[in-house]
Amino acid sequence: MHTIIDYNDTAHRRQVIALWETVFGYEDSHNKPGLAIDKKLAAPDGLFFVAVADDTVIGTVLAGYDGHRGWLYAVAVHPEHRQQGLGKALVRYAEQALTARGCLKINLQIIAGNASMASFYEALGYELEPRVSMGKKVVENLPPT
Template structure:
């Protein structure tokens, strides 16, 4: 497996992976999210590839205060094989190299399997309330 930055030719494979892994939502247009990420810190948008097939993704960002992780996805048939763990570790290394002191992420409530995955990697709940305010509507209003 190879982890590398996203390339323009990966778009369809990445969107298909996100849909297959169940992380897309009607109110988030994955094509727009990819285009937005390509405009801001594109080097922090990673894909895991095996034999020229995209099997995982991780999208990260750093605002000078905190790092953020989103769009972590692994092909359903390749889950529990270490790909997700490798992607998270690669994101951590890249953020650490930028001087990032802490990595944050959000998980939708009720996804206990995913929460357990992140806990096993050293993540713990923060005593915060997550609030959001949509600035650009991509589709159906949602969380």
């Protein structure tokens, strides 16, 4: 059994970093888990949630809202807890938090070719949109590699 709660840096940081390293295997310095957590905590909006079972973090969802669109980031479920509905529960929890803030549309990105994740989100009502995702790293804000 799990519970989804607000992220607490003191209680959850170490476990979230380990989970994200396991699930995502980040390689770029701008995606380092500790940095991502620090940046989110610097913009506190109440949209960072963890799923816990017996005080162990087994899933996360980090969301964002700009006043118009919402975003889902870092939806992660520990491999030992997959296929039990936890990913869906995390997404729905974040959707409810965004909806309560008046969000009009929720976006997310997945890596091209990740068919299993595309299928997961499609089953939750997300649709592939004809968009080109572009990004630019702000070099002066990146940590040294």
